[in-house]
Amino acid sequence: MPLGERGDKSDSRYSGVETEFNDDMPQILSFNIDGGFDFVVSPLIDPSYRPSLSDSYNNGHVIPPFAGSDLVVSPSQWSSRVVGKISSWIDLDSEDQILQKDSEIALKQEIAWASHLSLQACLLPTPKGSSCANYARCVNQILQNLNNMQLWLRIPLEKCDDDATNGVSDHSNRGQIDSWETWNHFRLLCEHHNQLSIGLDVLCSLPSANSLGRWFGEPVRAAIIHTNSFLTNTRGYPCLSKRHQKLMTRFFNHSIQIVVSGAPVHNLPTGVLELDANHTDNHIDSIQRHPLRAYLDYVAYLYYKMEPLPDQERFELGYRDFLQSPLQPLMDNLEAQTYETFEKDTVKYLQYQRAISKALLDRISDEDASKITTVLMVVGAGRGPLVRASLQAAEETGRKLRVYAVEKNPNAIVTLHSLVKMEGWENIVTIVSSDMRCWDAPEKADILVSELLGSFGDNELSPECLDGAQRFLKQDGISVPSSYTSFIQPVTTSKLYNDVKSYKDLVHFETAYVVKLHHVARLAPTQPVFTFTHPDNSTTKCNQRYKKIQFEIPHDTGAVMVHGFAGYFDSMLYKDVHLGIEPSTATPNMFSWFPIFFPLRTPVCVQPGAPLEVHFWRRCGSSKVWYEWCVTKPTASPVHNSNGRSYWVGL
Structure with missing residues (x-):
């Protein structure tokens, strides 16, 4: 029974x-x-x-x-x-x-x-x-x-x-x-x-x-x-x-x-x-x-x-502790099923709508609402959910919009044209079939909207994409999101370690995976790693980063085994409107992102009171971006994924 x-x-x-x-x-x-x-x-x-x-x-x-x-x-x-x-x-x-x-x-x-x-x-x-x-x-x-x-x-x-x-x-x-x-x-x-x-x-x-x-x-x-x-x-x-x-x-x-x-x-x-x-x-x-x-x-x-x-947990059951390679939406064109899954996340698009509404209100006063048209560009428009959220924000605030929907995937462009015709947006929305980094915009944008974030914030190359698109944003223009920060924390996860080990090669131990963490012990509070801000008006732009982090395992925990690091992100869309999966501030009922997992080739045992010192690098080349990571205390590990030999994201 x-x-x-x-x-x-x-x-x-x-x-x-x-x-x-x-x-x-x-x-x-x-x-x-x-x-x-x-x-x-x-x-x-x-x-x-x-x-x-x-x-x-x-x-x-x-x-x-x-x-x-x-x-x-x-x-x-x-x-x-x-x-x-x-x-x-x-x-x-x-x-x-x-x-x-x-x-x-x-x-x-x-x-x-x-x-x-x-x-x-x-x-x-x-x-x-x-x-x-x-x-x-x-x-x-x-x-x-x-x-x-x-x-x-x-x-x-x-x-x-x-x-x-x-x-x-x-x-x-x-x-x-x-x-x-x-x-x-x-x-x-x-x-x-x-x-x-x-x-x-x-x-x-x-x-x-x-x-x-x-x-x-x-x-x-x-x-x-x-x-x-x-x-x-x-x-x-x-x-x-x-x-x-x-x-x-x-x-x-x-x-x-x-x-x-x-x-x-x-x-x-x-x-x-x-x-x-x-x-x-x-x-x-x-x-x-x-x-x-x-x-x-x-x-x-x-x-x-x-x-x-909860319904969200039921939806995610099949993904628990299942290793997935992160998406490469810049290098690869997403399939319809992938778009369909992400578009069901109503919480994410409501947050975007809130952020765009606040940006419109700050941009245009009530007196000018009927006279001035705000130019808004959705870069990486996909099949149009952010276009819809932007137009709903305009209707909610009583502001006038002219929208450019920029998308590089020719298959998604077909859906966008159908959506615009079906909704009667022909006089408001202009569809642009182009990579945002190559397009020559006919005018400057007041607001630039994107959903290029990955589980680790920048791991789907949002910084590189938005750097390329920033040239058609006005000097005082607004980027949604305005900033995002990645976070890591040490974890015990025997299940994932053994799943990676079963491949019996170096490559899989030097790959970061998207995974719905379940059989996991989170050993210390998260700490921030890399932060990116948009627009970036600095004269010397560089998206390479390095961070040394020291974790203190709570003393009453006892000794622990660190199998790797769970990664998360938190993003400020605009002002106080945030979006993220960092556990202490995670947006409720949102399922577009699972955490990312960085494994260690050899798990590290940390005794009570001993510090855990971790190093993370974000490295950039002419055609790829990659992460490297290692542990230096209490014992030294090899630097994982040196020169992006096992895992990288294509530009």
Whole structure:
């Protein structure tokens, strides 16, 4: 019984239960599935089994005591209803050589059996002690030849309180180690393998919000919540603290499945659960209760309580964490479908209309409104949405307009001619089929309007285009937009890093991607990078830029892994009318731009209190513009995309 339906159909609507070993797998499944859970996390082998105690240990013909043969349940049940739980006694870094050898044999046997059963995942035990090198080596070896099965490394959600020691953790005491660092050491030893993920143990106490945030950029597949982490409400039923509730909602939103673990610790009525004020009645009926059903019902209650996805989020679902190459509208002609998508963004064009209205009011007084005609040029008119916004602004303000719609795409020109004829704009709008940098305008413009902005502000070459068009703007003319600034912030995003790594080449690590960021941890507030202002009346125009930026990761976050940098922009269209995607000031309900992502070839681990120093360059050549970037603190990285060898924007 999935927890419920949501627009994203995510895996988080499926909930599991951790069980003890039972060699009767059909009984385990029927009991727990009938009890409301969607899958079980169950040991595959008798926990008392040790290879060294077997009579066949020396000749290698031992048959381990698995939980039934592959025939006891159907293949579809094995693959969809069972997550294998690898024996918790396994310790490959033990000083005891026999235990170490037993552990390696058992681990390989159990994963081989799970692979034979086509399980979707196996839960690996938490690394023991301060070292996990041999454990990671063995897992990495297994991963090299594993089928599509995921390995979930069990990690407790804990972080030591190291504020008093200025970020220096006492690694001699296992209980004081930040569990994120345990995970990080393990995945580094396993080379960031994309089939290695996390089963996160949620405990009674939680780390700081910043520390928790790190995990949402990591490959967490399941959150295992223990019954002793639940509180008791006034009716005697299990509930969670406000912080736990908020965390659970974030798990749901990131497609992380919930697994209930442990024995019941609440004295619940036997038989049927009474309808409680804190529960919906969707799944409460007169059935015999599973001992953990009250916990499942509470998880379902939290799921149902979530706000439905907004329309914009539903629209963007298919783009989440999907790498796209940025558009090159100057070098390439856009297709009709691309125009169609952007033209649906009504918020963007309303902002442009507001900006143009204010510019018209400032330009022409009420007394002159009927006598003076404002010359407005839309450069890069596309299929006409900015032409329409400009004419609506003129109607709104009672100002007279003469519009030039300049567009280089001959296919869009066809649509523009049709639009002008259909709307009856022949006496107002002149269509110009030309690149704005080459056109000789018959008169100067009072207002120059463009929508040449990219996800990083200048990455679709707005500065170069508007520099070329500025010659036909009056000396006191207005540019809409008047300025724009790019921003970056460091992020953890294991998903995107592995997607880039899968190409196995340098080019993709030196390419910037447009991406709807979802499984990402934003590690520090954004900082500005490059700013461009229009019109630019300086005598020495230069669109090359360089910026050194230092980020401070909040101290209570703990150590972090930086996989790259998320990029955004904010633009002032005119005066106080702004447009942008920088998170703290983003224009609500606008979907024309997703952030840009600059990956790092080698992720950088930043310890608490250590600065992260980043360098960004915008470089210009005769036929292309490109970015270069690198990290110099805490460790130095190569300069990415030197001389635009991998990624550039064509002029």
